[in-house]
Amino acid sequence: MPDSCFADRFGALTPLGPDERAALLRLEERERRVRRNGVLLSENDRLGEMFILKHGMMMSYVLLDDGSRQILRFLFPGDLLATAALAYAHSPETIMALTDSVVCPFDRGAMADLFTAHPRLALAIMAAEQMERVAMTDRLAAIGRTSAKARVSALLLELRNRLRTNDPGIGDSFVPGITQEEMGDATGLTAVHVNRMLRQLEQDGLIARNGGRFTMLDEAGLARTAHHVDRRAGLDLGWLPDPR
């Protein structure tokens, strides 16, 4: 059976029937490559298709009129991109590749077909959307109400966790794959201050760094500094109807 990031994503949440798996696979029939630093979609581009990220790491961001940038989310395989196409004619955000990536474009009509043929998958997609929303509220609270050190810690934890989801081999040690500038744009800080915070986290004995590689020396301590809440523990999709 051909692999599908998207089917795997949902398979981890709820058992999938063979028809369901096949329907998800059909969304990944086409492929498009995006090179590192390549832009898949710019703010205000006309929308019509959505994408499943198949390989690589991307990010979405908005630019403010003074040139500053707010990174909204980092994107990993299995993530759905450009879902704003469901409600808007033009993209509210830019989507750019952080590494060489592969995405699978599909028309929003395909989503309509999927919802019609497989209501249970529609519910699962809606549930995944809720997970995304809760992650966003966590980020909102972090940026609005926590210190620079907490925000940087939270970002490191989030990156490690998401990287690990796609590569279970990752333990305490990982390569974030983003610059300090990008960490700043994700956390609402300057690159200079991110640097100082990383340095402080090192001094506190929470992390170590070695040529781009980060190691969490005290994950519990880091989670405490970050005011981190582990949302995966509270997942519950048991209420979904049985697969057909």
Added chain:
Amino acid sequence: MPDSCFADRFGALTPLGPDERAALLRLEERERRVRRNGVLLSENDRLGEMFILKHGMMMSYVLLDDGSRQILRFLFPGDLLATAALAYAHSPETIMALTDSVVCPFDRGAMADLFTAHPRLALAIMAAEQMERVAMTDRLAAIGRTSAKARVSALLLELRNRLRTNDPGIGDSFVPGITQEEMGDATGLTAVHVNRMLRQLEQDGLIARNGGRFTMLDEAGLARTAHHVDRRAGLDLGWLPDPR
């Protein structure tokens, strides 16, 4: 025909068939009152039902361990509450009434039934979810990357626009219905600083205040200070299949 906030909300986005309207109405069969300052749902409460807000104004927020609060969103009639129930066993946020309110509780199973019987409504709900998500990214960018004055301006514009959606009689003049403390908790500022920013907006001739009532004297100027983007203009649900 009995009125339904929820059906009205979607009716404004896309034409509804009679079956569809009836199905939405069924979600509002039960009612629960929540008094001002009453808590509908606390952080970590067990989830199972969701709610449609029928009358009143509510808010959702999280408390951090140092006691500070981040308000995530203000809720108005037609909004769907506690959608996290689709993915989580416990609430990630507290939902509290800002005015005496009425909500319609329904089991998440009812949502599953709706998705099964009316895939087109499922798509519309998904689209509404995208509107919510985009609003959240706008807030994230505001808090992460804009000045205190811009954030307060953006909040005023958002409140006025949402109030006007439910009461088209509202023009430049409105009563926000929240305290400066709450404005601070929504924008990531202190109440004291919100006060100074309001005062400055007054001095700039952008707003006037009179016993709790705000008047926008220069809406274009306010939108400029806020870096405001009008998202309603870009809505597009024309791609949805025709109602049955």
Added chain:
DNA sequence: CGCGTAATTGATATCAATCAAGATGAGTGG
């Protein structure tokens, strides 16, 4: 080797938080 990007470090500036009093105003009970 040389070049460009990213990381680091120090000095200074600014915005917003904190601390501390009042002022205002809407209930509430006597």
Added chain:
DNA sequence: CCACTCATCTTGATTGATATCAATTACGCG
């Protein structure tokens, strides 16, 4: 009707966290 109380709003003085500015250093790569 008045005194009282509590929440909210307002204002000033000060502190503190983070931004800004300005070099310098380290590093990956052609």
